[in-house]
Amino acid sequence: MGNxxxxxxxxxxxxxRHVFTTRIPTSQAEKIFAVAKAQGISAxxxxxxxxxxxxxxxxxxxxxxxxxxxxxxxx
Numbered sequence: 001m002g003n004x005x006x007x008x009x010x011x012x013x014x015x016x017r018h019v020f021t022t023r024i025p026t027s028q029a030e031k032i033f034a035v036a037k038a039q040g041i042s043a044x045x046x047x048x049x050x051x052x053x054x055x056x057x058x059x060x061x062x063x064x065x066x067x068x069x070x071x072x073x074x075x
């Protein structure tokens with residue numbers, strides 16, 4: 001009998017991912033495709049890199065901006 005194992009072809013997995021869908025103006029999409037091609041990566045990878053870079057600058061703890069209302073206690 002032949003070997004039953006499959007050879008792996010293609011790029012390795014990047015791990016667990018979530019798919020986001022967004023709409024970008026055509027003029028900007030064309031720019032994204034051009035920049036991604038020049039960098040030798042997919043447009044999806046280029047967009048993911050930008051989002052991850054931006055997320056790295058955000059302090060999640062600072063997003064919870066709820067504070068106590070300035071109500072004076074009854075005496």
